[in-house]
Amino acid sequence: MATPHIQAARGDFADTVLMPGDPIRARYIAETFLEDARCINEVRNMYGYTGTYKGREISVMGHGMGIPSVSIYAKELITDYDVKRLIRVGSCGAVRDDVAVRDVVIGLGASTDSGVNRTRFRGHDFAAIADFDLTRHAVDAAATQGVPVKVGNIFSADLFYNPDAELVETLRRYGIVGVEMEAAGLYGVAAEFGARAATICTVSDHIVKGDSLSSEARATTFDEMMTIALDSVLRDDAQEAGA
Numbered sequence: 689m690a691t692p693h694i695q696a697a698r699g700d701f702a703d704t705v706l707m708p709g710d711p712i713r714a715r716y717i718a719e720t721f722l723e724d725a726r727c728i729n730e731v732r733n734m735y736g737y738t739g740t741y742k743g744r745e746i747s748v749m750g751h752g753m754g755i756p757s758v759s760i761y762a763k764e765l766i767t768d769y770d771v772k773r774l775i776r777v778g779s780c781g782a783v784r785d786d787v788a789v790r791d792v793v794i795g796l797g798a799s800t801d802s803g804v805n806r807t808r809f810r811g812h813d814f815a816a817i818a819d820f821d822l823t824r825h826a827v828d829a830a831a832t833q834g835v836p837v838k839v840g841n842i843f844s845a846d847l848f849y850n851p852d853a854e855l856v857e858t859l860r861r862y863g864i865v866g867v868e869m870e871a872a873g874l875y876g877v878a879a880e881f882g883a884r885a886a887t888i889c890t891v892s893d894h895i896v897k898g899d900s901l902s903s904e905a906r907a908t909t910f911d912e913m914m915t916i917a918l919d920s921v922l923r924d925d926a927q928e929a930g931a
């Protein structure tokens with residue numbers, strides 16, 4: 689049973705989907721970390737795969753750039769494919785002095801200049817937050833791997849090229865740990881349709897200092913983020929099983 693954007697049959701997706709913005713990163717995750725991965729979506733080249741990680745079935749699919757795009761894929765995964773957990777594995781920009789390129793940040797909450805959550809929340813300010821247990825398990829997985837993480841408020845921007853030159857200073861002052869373009873929308877969709885969501889990002893550039901990650905460093909640092917996300921799923925399973 690396809691949707692307008694996903695050709696997979698019902699049952700093709702695992703109950704947990706890792707979601708990078710970039711579909712090529714989805715393919716990389718499938719080829720690098722999953723066993724017996726099979727491609728289940730190619731519509732619009734938004735590649736999706738299902739395979740196993742340490743014996744656990746897991747899916748990975750790109751969600752594109754921006755809240756409108758992630759909202760479509762997250763909604764269809766939840767309502768048409770019974771997906772219960774969505775973990776964004778993205779890149780983000782840094783604005784704070786104590787956050788640097790290569791750092792891993794976890795989005796406990798997500799502020800935004802997008803109006804989507806007000807649209808769905810009757811004009812009120814919806815506190816877009818990650819699932820507590822998924823977030824906790826990501827933090828614990830990072831600690832076990834010896835990867836320091838910063839956990840806090842992400843800013844999901846509608847505009848990558850924002851003409852408001854003073855916005856960055858406000859984001860710094862309010863302690864935003866990373867600037868990206870989807871988490872607030874993902875959290876809103878998860879709340880609306882009853883799924884659990886989390887966001888883990890690797891800092892690819894520092895918006896104030898102008899630093900950015902080389903492609904080589906990007907590959908290895910992103911691998912740390914992927915294993916944090918994958919191991920957090922196993923921890924979440926263990927908790928649900930009462931272990």
Ligand SMILES: O=P(O)(O)O[C@H]1O[C@H](CO)[C@@H](O)[C@H]1O
Nearest residue numbers: 708709710753778779868869
């Ligand atoms: O690397 P991804 O996951 O796409 O995330 C970030 O990169 C894109 C902008 O370049 C936006 O999607 C932003 O959220």
Ligand SMILES: O=c1cc[nH]c(=O)[nH]1
Nearest residue numbers: 779780781867868869
């Ligand atoms: O959305 C993004 C992603 C990386 N860096 C940014 O400044 N913004």
